[in-house]
Amino acid sequence: MKTALITHADCLGHVTPTGHPERVARLEHILHALEPLDLNRVTAPLAADDDILRIHPASYLSDIRDARPAEGFTQIDGDTFMSPGSVDAAFRAAGAVVRAVDMVMGGEAPNAFCAVRPPGHHAETSTAMGFCLFGNAALAAKHALDHHGLSRVAVVDFDVHHGNGTQDLLWDEPRALVITSQQMPLWPGTGRPDETGAHGNVLNLPLAPNTGGAEMRAAWRDQAFPRLRSFRPELIVISTGFDAHADDPLANLNWETEDFAWITSELCTIAREVCDGRIVSTLEGGYDLNALAAATRAHVQELMKAAQ
Numbered sequence: 001m002k003t004a005l006i007t008h009a010d011c012l013g014h015v016t017p018t019g020h021p022e023r024v025a026r027l028e029h030i031l032h033a034l035e036p037l038d039l040n041r042v043t044a045p046l047a048a049d050d051d052i053l054r055i056h057p058a059s060y061l062s063d064i065r066d067a068r069p070a071e072g073f074t075q076i077d078g079d080t081f082m083s084p085g086s087v088d089a090a091f092r093a094a095g096a097v098v099r100a101v102d103m104v105m106g107g108e109a110p111n112a113f114c115a116v117r118p119p120g121h122h123a124e125t126s127t128a129m130g131f132c133l134f135g136n137a138a139l140a141a142k143h144a145l146d147h148h149g150l151s152r153v154a155v156v157d158f159d160v161h162h163g164n165g166t167q168d169l170l171w172d173e174p175r176a177l178v179i180t181s182q183q184m185p186l187w188p189g190t191g192r193p194d195e196t197g198a199h200g201n202v203l204n205l206p207l208a209p210n211t212g213g214a215e216m217r218a219a220w221r222d223q224a225f226p227r228l229r230s231f232r233p234e235l236i237v238i239s240t241g242f243d244a245h246a247d248d249p250l251a252n253l254n255w256e257t258e259d260f261a262w263i264t265s266e267l268c269t270i271a272r273e274v275c276d277g278r279i280v281s282t283l284e285g286g287y288d289l290n291a292l293a294a295a296t297r298a299h300v301q302e303l304m305k306a307a308q
């Protein structure tokens, strides 16, 4: 069986103002880089309201719908904008992760990558921020727990920014383990080691500016992977951000393409040990177009190797 690539053209309809780093060209570059790969290409459905309501209250859903501009942009926080196509894009992104979980849990795909935007890991329960509208990774976890009846789901996040939204949405969820590494100090400022979740279910791994691949690998190998193995998740969700890359303009870590391949390969190995290889990966950040495309391709190629 092939790795699933789940996306939708509506995710290109979420437009941001000129000069904004989270731009349409990101997804265009990714899709171009993945074009030659032998993937099971799947069209993302729109998420149902009931899906979104697993993680956000109805009032927030109404606020997001009401913020949709007829033309131009609505600015909903310092760096988060909506265009006329943003609501559909956000519902496709959320629908993609739901479909990915259904495929992987249903045996239709061994693993899946959701090439979607807007990203999700900064969206808190009732607060859109950091380019994010709906908490896609947390939704994947909740859907697997509540709809598929799993007992343990892990969300791992190696985006350079702290996954504050995922942490917020799963803070009081004892069936979820959240492991996230991030540059610190860096926006949004959270992600300290003493943020451990209501049930000790959150592990934060802050990394100093200029941390390179070797130190990153040590942090994940020594702290994250033992914790992940002992939790024995039945599904691993990856918040896949590529902005820890040395070329990224928004942050100062020095990971290279091979580091993203390495962490993906390691996560695939653990998934094979504990959950028959089941992984759902969803795109978060990554703002240097060439680095983003190369690292995404390396990530997906590791998923493909694991699927064989």
Ligand SMILES: [Zn+2]
Pocket: 159, 160, 161, 241, 243, 284, 285, 286
């Ligand atoms: Zn990021």
